[in-house]
Amino acid sequence: MSKHDYLKVLKEKGLKLTVQRRKIIETLHQLDGRMSARDIYQELQKKNPNLSLDTVYRNLRLLTEIGLVHHIPLPSGAVFELSDDGQHHHHLVCINCDKVSCIAYCPDLSGFSSYADSEGFKVLGHIFEVYGQCSECRNDNKQRIVD
Amino acid sequence: MSKHDYLKVLKEKGLKLTVQRRKIIETLHQLDGRMSARDIYQELQKKNPNLSLDTVYRNLRLLTEIGLVHHIPLPSGAVFELSDDGQHHHHLVCINCDKVSCIAYCPDLSGFSSYADSEGFKVLGHIFEVYGQCSECRNDNKQRIVD
DNA sequence: TTCTCAAATAAGAATATTACTATTTACATC
DNA sequence: GATGTAAATAGTAATATTCTTATTTGAGAA
The missing domain is CATH 1.10.10.10 (Winged helix-like DNA-binding domain superfamily/Winged helix DNA-binding domain)
Structure with missing residues (x-):
């Protein structure tokens, strides 16, 4: 954009x-x-x-x-x-070094939204972030264990 | 527990x-x-x-x-x-009144985790919250429009 | 029980984020 | 271009959260 x-x-x-x-x-x-x-x-x-x-x-x-x-x-x-693009997407975040990568996966809420709607709840959005350890930080850890 | x-x-x-x-x-x-x-x-x-x-x-x-x-x-x-139970779950949150309900749906990351792992990234967890408007707040809004 | 030490706490400083209010400004209308 | 008005800003206060450090404490070993 x-x-x-x-x-x-x-x-x-x-x-x-x-x-x-x-x-x-x-x-x-x-x-x-x-x-x-x-x-x-x-x-x-x-x-x-x-x-x-x-x-x-x-x-x-x-x-x-x-x-x-x-x-x-x-x-x-x-x-x-x-x-x-005005569309949202989600991220992979390394809890060690804060490195961020964008990911394509987005939770599919279509079914859930219909159900929620039938219960009176209007779904408007969601937050979703995946946390873990990036390859570099994993390697660093291995090295530390060897030391 | x-x-x-x-x-x-x-x-x-x-x-x-x-x-x-x-x-x-x-x-x-x-x-x-x-x-x-x-x-x-x-x-x-x-x-x-x-x-x-x-x-x-x-x-x-x-x-x-x-x-x-x-x-x-x-x-x-x-x-x-x-x-x-020591297991996590997610929530439906009303952005108007802050009401919280627990939901059973949890994003399926099994496939994604395998892929991430093959790229060196170890998935350790995620956060996921659904936002929207609860039935009461929706009704309140309708009433306001009618007034 | 006493001793030892790493883990945890209290107290307060530092930083992050939001709220409040008087003033300013973008912009629609004339 | 001048004007009215609601929206936005600056400045500051309030609140939320994290960090630092000296002191205390839980729990295992003696």
Whole structure:
């Protein structure tokens, strides 16, 4: 998704295109990685010392709600990434080194949603993250055992 | 799982049966609901004013790691519940009123885990929570629209 | 029972995240 | 372009969670 498309989506949702909001998206877009709220705050504060940390958190929450941004809870704290396509996906997270990989698997809730709906509960979304140990950290562990 | 069983599991894991640890489990057991770290802290502080809030957080994290306790992230903050059987399960959470129901569905990661393992990644666990709107909150919304 | 020591705690500092409120701003309408 | 208004921001306070370190304690060994 291009930078322009993000701004279009915001407009479609009736949200204002504030400078701060644009900058947050641009930062995530340009640095093209996963950043914490504080990372983004520190980056943007270089140009705008008046920026409020709350504004970063508030917008990240908003952008997450409308699906433009993914919130990834890591053992060491939350990071955020831009959504490529407006669709969500899930992650494989190493509990040792915090490395994150995207995965294609998504729990199939279609059957469950119908059931829940018949019980009056409207399913609106889900969070799903897989935790484990990456190959590098596994190798490190083996080496340590040998030592 | 009885109170005694929890203490047995702790012992098996080589963890100390501290007074604070026992009290945290007993509180979750007796009040038999879902409580925030602060709820538990405030309850236990009545009897032990020296109790540290950090101790509550630290033990809830530990108990969650070994599977005796479930951590449930709600929009308004995290709550904890004792695990009935040492097995995990997932929840349906109303984003309006924070009501929580347990659900039987659990994402099937067996195939994915084998694949991940062949790539060097050892899957150790996952988090999964379903969000939506409960029947009561849906009805409230309808009424508001009619008004 | 006493001793020993790693594990756990208390206390407080540090960090993360959210809430509150007065002021500012995007943007639709004129 | 000027104006009205609701949404968004800055600044700050409040709350949630984690970290650091000196002290205490559970539990095994003597």
